[in-house]
Amino acid sequence: MGNSRNGGEPWAGTVDRAVRREYRVPHPMIGAGMLGLERFRRPRPARDPETVLELRIHGIKNTPPSEMLEREVGDIARDRGDDLGGFWRERASAAPDGVRREAYSWGALARSDGGAVAGIGQLIVHVGWFLLLPFGLVNVAYWTRRIPEQSDQQAWSGGPGSGYVRAFGLGVTLLYVMALGTVSIELVGVQCYRASGLCAGLPEQFVALAGIPRATRLAIFAVVPLAGVLVLYLLSARARARYEASVALMSAASTSGLSWPVLATRTFWSRSRVTGGIEKLHVAASAFLLAAMLAWDQLFSAFPQCDSPERLFSPDCLATGPLAANPWTTASLALATLGLGLVILLVVPGTPGRGLLVRRRSALWMLVASLLVLLGTAVATSFAGRELDAVSSPFLGLVSTPGNLIGILLVLAIAALGWRRGVPPAVTATLVGLVIAVPFSRYFLADVFPLGAEEPWLYVATAGVAIGAQLAVVIFPRRARRRPRDGWSGAGPGVVLLLALGIAMALSTVLVVGVAAWLSRPQASGVPSPTLEVPHVWADFALWFLVIVVLFAVGVATVFARHLVGYPGVTTPTVDEITGYERYALASYGERGPARIPVAQPPPPRVLVARRTAGILHRAEPVLGALAGFFGAALALTAAPDLKRIFSGGPGAAVNSIVEQAPDVALAVLAAIAAAAFAAVAANALTTKERPLGLLWDLICFLPRAGHPFGPPCYSERVVPEVNRRIREWMSPGGGTPERSVILSAHSLGAVLATACIFALRGQGDVPMGRVGLITYGVQLRPYFGRFFPELFGAEVMGTRPCAGPSLTAPDPWIAQVREDEQAPAVRPRTDSLVDILRSGGSDPAWVNLWRRTDFLGFPAASYREGNGVDSGASELDLRTYLPTIATHGHYPLTPQYQAALREVRRRLGDGSSPKVARGRPGRER
Numbered sequence: 001m002g003n004s005r006n007g008g009e010p011w012a013g014t015v016d017r018a019v020r021r022e023y024r025v026p027h028p029m030i031g032a033g034m035l036g037l038e039r040f041r042r043p044r045p046a047r048d049p050e051t052v053l054e055l056r057i058h059g060i061k062n063t064p065p066s067e068m069l070e071r072e073v074g075d076i077a078r079d080r081g082d083d084l085g086g087f088w089r090e091r092a093s094a095a096p097d098g099v100r101r102e103a104y105s106w107g108a109l110a111r112s113d114g115g116a117v118a119g120i121g122q123l124i125v126h127v128g129w130f131l132l133l134p135f136g137l138v139n140v141a142y143w144t145r146r147i148p149e150q151s152d153q154q155a156w157s158g159g160p161g162s163g164y165v166r167a168f169g170l171g172v173t174l175l176y177v178m179a180l181g182t183v184s185i186e187l188v189g190v191q192c193y194r195a196s197g198l199c200a201g202l203p204e205q206f207v208a209l210a211g212i213p214r215a216t217r218l219a220i221f222a223v224v225p226l227a228g229v230l231v232l233y234l235l236s237a238r239a240r241a242r243y244e245a246s247v248a249l250m251s252a253a254s255t256s257g258l259s260w261p262v263l264a265t266r267t268f269w270s271r272s273r274v275t276g277g278i279e280k281l282h283v284a285a286s287a288f289l290l291a292a293m294l295a296w297d298q299l300f301s302a303f304p305q306c307d308s309p310e311r312l313f314s315p316d317c318l319a320t321g322p323l324a325a326n327p328w329t330t331a332s333l334a335l336a337t338l339g340l341g342l343v344i345l346l347v348v349p350g351t352p353g354r355g356l357l358v359r360r361r362s363a364l365w366m367l368v369a370s371l372l373v374l375l376g377t378a379v380a381t382s383f384a385g386r387e388l389d390a391v392s393s394p395f396l397g398l399v400s401t402p403g404n405l406i407g408i409l410l411v412l413a414i415a416a417l418g419w420r421r422g423v424p425p426a427v428t429a430t431l432v433g434l435v436i437a438v439p440f441s442r443y444f445l446a447d448v449f450p451l452g453a454e455e456p457w458l459y460v461a462t463a464g465v466a467i468g469a470q471l472a473v474v475i476f477p478r479r480a481r482r483r484p485r486d487g488w489s490g491a492g493p494g495v496v497l498l499l500a501l502g503i504a505m506a507l508s509t510v511l512v513v514g515v516a517a518w519l520s521r522p523q524a525s526g527v528p529s530p531t532l533e534v535p536h537v538w539a540d541f542a543l544w545f546l547v548i549v550v551l552f553a554v555g556v557a558t559v560f561a562r563h564l565v566g567y568p569g570v571t572t573p574t575v576d577e578i579t580g581y582e583r584y585a586l587a588s589y590g591e592r593g594p595a596r597i598p599v600a601q602p603p604p605p606r607v608l609v610a611r612r613t614a615g616i617l618h619r620a621e622p623v624l625g626a627l628a629g630f631f632g633a634a635l636a637l638t639a640a641p642d643l644k645r646i647f648s649g650g651p652g653a654a655v656n657s658i659v660e661q662a663p664d665v666a667l668a669v670l671a672a673i674a675a676a677a678f679a680a681v682a683a684n685a686l687t688t689k690e691r692p693l694g695l696l697w698d699l700i701c702f703l704p705r706a707g708h709p710f711g712p713p714c715y716s717e718r719v720v721p722e723v724n725r726r727i728r729e730w731m732s733p734g735g736g737t738p739e740r741s742v743i744l745s746a747h748s749l750g751a752v753l754a755t756a757c758i759f760a761l762r763g764q765g766d767v768p769m770g771r772v773g774l775i776t777y778g779v780q781l782r783p784y785f786g787r788f789f790p791e792l793f794g795a796e797v798m799g800t801r802p803c804a805g806p807s808l809t810a811p812d813p814w815i816a817q818v819r820e821d822e823q824a825p826a827v828r829p830r831t832d833s834l835v836d837i838l839r840s841g842g843s844d845p846a847w848v849n850l851w852r853r854t855d856f857l858g859f860p861a862a863s864y865r866e867g868n869g870v871d872s873g874a875s876e877l878d879l880r881t882y883l884p885t886i887a888t889h890g891h892y893p894l895t896p897q898y899q900a901a902l903r904e905v906r907r908r909l910g911d912g913s914s915p916k917v918a919r920g921r922p923g924r925e926r
Contacts, residue, residue, distance in 0.1 A: 059748025062107025109715035137500035142707035147791035169708035179508035184224035219378035264763035277363025287370035293397025295333035417494030466636030502631030514674025544634035568811030573873025773846035777892035799835030
């Protein structure tokens, strides 16, 4: 590809001259930063009136306001806001004439733990934030579906699959209830009281519970899972209650009649998607589930003929009449089962805006009913008249329930893999039916396939059908030619749900295994604690989890190792004469990737290493897809029958030995991991009030909660109203003030927030969009957000070219997209797309995006083709220090290209104070 020395954009070649005008730099090839800026600054005349607001918004690393404004901490002041977020300004302006520079800081919104808690409370809060991670991923999965155009301005239309996502979220909540129930009911309430001595981890006060009936003791310990659910709810609610009113006011004030883009519609910024009492329904479902498990254990634990799932429908079990032996407990089981079914029916449809008051009242009544049923079950089981203290069987309510729930959630995730891929519903239904039918057949075929004989083949069939169903949906040929521009080739909803379920199961397993190891340690007196046996579901997943971690790590290392050899040539955006280097042209690309050929002025080796490293990190999408696949396989193997029991005495001594020992080894390793993780969380809780995994919350909390009511709060629900209010204040000063403009300057994830603000302004309809400009840098709008959320940030919404996914094996992961961008015709933006909104009456939008190949999170926003009107290059070397360093994801505003971009956006907005920028002279081909 040929490129002029001054770049594809007509204004890019004058960057060096603009720098030398601003600073008296003695030589055109010497960057001002190399000699120190202040020595060469020219004295400035009196400043012009400020008519342009340059509002900078940081990205995921929570850049401090002082760094955003390029000033010392003492030289800035907070103009408005609080400790969580707000606007900062310079005390004495150093911005160009006519420009007021401000910074908006939002990072604490996504990182604050919601309040000050001391000691053990802070530790519980930090552990709770880890457990909220799957809830956040369920919310992400909601937005990866097809979101329909919002024709109804009074109610949000979630579209197909929204109810299944909410059902999946409810299932994840119940999975946590089972994990906490395994700890409190099975490990503590049952196993710690089997011997004369208590477990070492329990205080002496628990000795008094040894003298009460087993059923009463288990009912007391059933309070723990319910309390855990309430803690998770309060943890997420405490942080979001502060600012959700802002978005409600903005939504109420909107007069938008738009049905597209979705971000510009009135109903998008409405929190009714997870209100209407859905939080109460999750708590009610937890109470109903606990009641059903308590009743189940009371009814069947005294009958050896019914002590396993396979025997429930056998003639021997039915002949004992366990249901008729205790009618009150049977009635409790029936009411709990009915109540759980009603909760699911209320959660799944839940169309916001219609019947909201009725749903809220129904949810409240369901919550009250669930607590009454749980209390009644506890009373009925405690006074059933049948003593179960001598029973040594485990808590039957948790023998097969976790595996069955995992199977159901896995089925929903498999179905979600085909939502965007064009897989016919009949095909999906057939695969889902097979996944359900094979494992559940063991309840009815116990007499046909006796235990220990043919059942190993049932295990293989169960896992094989589940894994095969995932592969069938993924490789279904009808989709392969239709959805290449969607994330994971259209499988995004299923991939995110598999990640959510895998992480939820991993956290639950670490919790169960870690507590079991802690309770089993020897007592201080030297008396050994009772030997605790981790239930098979958690033990099996511990084994498969470690297997997939090893396989995944080996696979990623193998694939990436080949990219660490040599320096692949890549196309790079041309930059100014100060920092520009010769680049590999498109013509040097061979069929198998960029050719490694010498050039006249190659970049320094450090630049080549940084480009190579960034290219490796750009492959996040296929790596996460592979991880989701590994999780799917592990979950399929876990949802199958008990691995250790069904293979005992089966295929052979060697296999039997491996099956017997492998879970024990896995449990020991995972127990060590749990101890290390707990120590790390405890250390973090003692030293900081910020949430753990702060970077992750930045990434998954930018969209409103929609799939799970306990999900972490969405910081956009405060950011968008506040930024919009500031823009409206600036552009409507009154009193004969000259016409004003706003330029949003956004880095990384801040560009997503800025885009949402522009669409919200367009939806409100009372702001002159011809006076709004945008500068972005280090962004992922096109290859990540545009692919993962096509209806929100896709190519049609942005008005840019669509983007294919990165290659996992090619030296340049974007080689196919580079070729396509260079050869494809220009895009005609759809009305009300971002490019159309920012055009300001000209041919090019008032939008400039800066990127560099050394940025591991920075990409072009419109196209790899230069001269596209939006994208331009930024220096790969930071010349502000004595010895130049490699510029990666940060410090874009400190480059001369940023100042040129600011002037160019002002010119496109028609700002008369902005000097016209000369067009670059043509240069030789590169």
